[in-house]
Amino acid sequence: MDIGDSVIDVTGLRRRYGPAGGKGFEAVRDVSFTVGRGELFALLGTNGAGKTSTVELLEGLARPTGGRVRVLGHDPYAERRVVRPRVGMMLQEGGFPSDLTAAETVRMWAGCTTGARPVDEALGLVKLAKRRDVRVKQLSGGERRRLDLALALIGRPEVLFLDEPTTGLDPEARHDTWELVRRLRADGTTVLLTTHYLEEAEALADRLAIMREGQVVVTGSPGEVIGAYPARIRFAMPPGWFVGDLPPLGELGVLRHEETDGRIELQTHELQRTLTGLLVWARDKGLELDGLDARTASLEEAFLAIAGAGAPTGASETSGAVGTNTGRGER
Numbered sequence: 001m002d003i004g005d006s007v008i009d010v011t012g013l014r015r016r017y018g019p020a021g022g023k024g025f026e027a028v029r030d031v032s033f034t035v036g037r038g039e040l041f042a043l044l045g046t047n048g049a050g051k052t053s054t055v056e057l058l059e060g061l062a063r064p065t066g067g068r069v070r071v072l073g074h075d076p077y078a079e080r081r082v083v084r085p086r087v088g089m090m091l092q093e094g095g096f097p098s099d100l101t102a103a104e105t106v107r108m109w110a111g112c113t114t115g116a117r118p119v120d121e122a123l124g125l126v127k128l129a130k131r132r133d134v135r136v137k138q139l140s141g142g143e144r145r146r147l148d149l150a151l152a153l154i155g156r157p158e159v160l161f162l163d164e165p166t167t168g169l170d171p172e173a174r175h176d177t178w179e180l181v182r183r184l185r186a187d188g189t190t191v192l193l194t195t196h197y198l199e200e201a202e203a204l205a206d207r208l209a210i211m212r213e214g215q216v217v218v219t220g221s222p223g224e225v226i227g228a229y230p231a232r233i234r235f236a237m238p239p240g241w242f243v244g245d246l247p248p249l250g251e252l253g254v255l256r257h258e259e260t261d262g263r264i265e266l267q268t269h270e271l272q273r274t275l276t277g278l279l280v281w282a283r284d285k286g287l288e289l290d291g292l293d294a295r296t297a298s299l300e301e302a303f304l305a306i307a308g309a310g311a312p313t314g315a316s317e318t319s320g321a322v323g324t325n326t327g328r329g330e331r
């Protein structure tokens with residue numbers, strides 16, 4: 001990506017809570033990344049990793065204690081009046097007046113927004129048209145979340161910040177939200193998403209960053225991040241046969257193997273080669289491999305390993321593209 005195309009550009013970002021002068025708690029520590037125009041970037045991390053603290057700096061809601069943020073080429077805190085009209089925000093907590101109806105809430109918000117969408121269009125986008133005359137306090141938690149999203153979209157933003165947008169949504173509403181986010185992205189909206197749902201990041205994100213203890217520890221596309229972790233093949237060894245009877249595991253591309261109660265797990269970065277070798281061997285011996293299961297690593301496995309411990313050894317060599325704490329050079 002040409003740096004000139006970046007819509008969000010974060011370099012060496014820091015945020016400290018508490019008293020000035022080095023005391024207090026540093027929640028964001030030297031975070032750097034860029035998000036290109038029309039890209040969907042997901043920020044992942046365990047509770048307290050620093051995602052919201054970072055996103056609030058990008059939204060211009062607080063001033064960084066160090067580093068630099070640019071959104072659409074401007075400082076979102078110092079130049080809030082320039083940036084704010086071009087940005088949509090869905091915060092973790094909406095906080096609407098509870099006695100207004102959904103339509104009144106959107107109308108009130110539209111009144112503060114230049115070039116606002118019509119109220120019914122905004123409600124239709126999030127499938128709340130039929131609930132337009134229901135008071136906020138009578139909406140379900142998931143419906144309130146969708147109302148939040150309608151408000152974030154009211155000004156047709158160029159950049160959309162979504163902080164855990166599908167928390168509390170049922171599976172159907174979650175998939176509707178994914179479709180909406182995909183449509184917005186296809187229309188050129190740049191989206192920065194935080195989520196605890198790893199399948200959401202896997203389904204939507206062009207690139208993602210995983211934060212741990214205030215730092216970005218890995219960035220890359222979902223495929224690149226997952227690709228740094230081995231695929232697994234599991235099966236039951238037929239009675240009377242042993243691991244030593246398999247073809248040499250190194251020749252099959254197996255990195256590691258484990259045996260528990262007769263069940264074998266092979267780990268490999270070359271799933272097709274390993275699986276082919278195994279199946280050809282079984283066919284030649286006339287064996288059936290009970291419970292055969294082969295799968296690539298999931299984002300969840302990668303996340304648990306990274307968020308809990310650290311990036312995989314040699315992650316960047318393995319995929320050639322996963323950056324470990326790479327900062328702005330990652331693309």
Ligand SMILES: Nc1ncnc2c1ncn2[C@@H]1O[C@H](COP(=O)(O)OP(=O)(O)OP(=O)(O)O)[C@@H](O)[C@H]1O
Pocket residue numbers: 017018025027045046047048049050051052053054
């Ligand atoms: N106003 C505050 N004052 C002091 N510490 C804070 C404040 N807000 C957040 N923190 C601390 O900063 C750290 C990062 O919090 P943050 O909310 O950014 O994490 P997060 O990754 O968004 O977590 P979650 O997934 O739970 O929303 C946490 O340790 C939190 O306790």
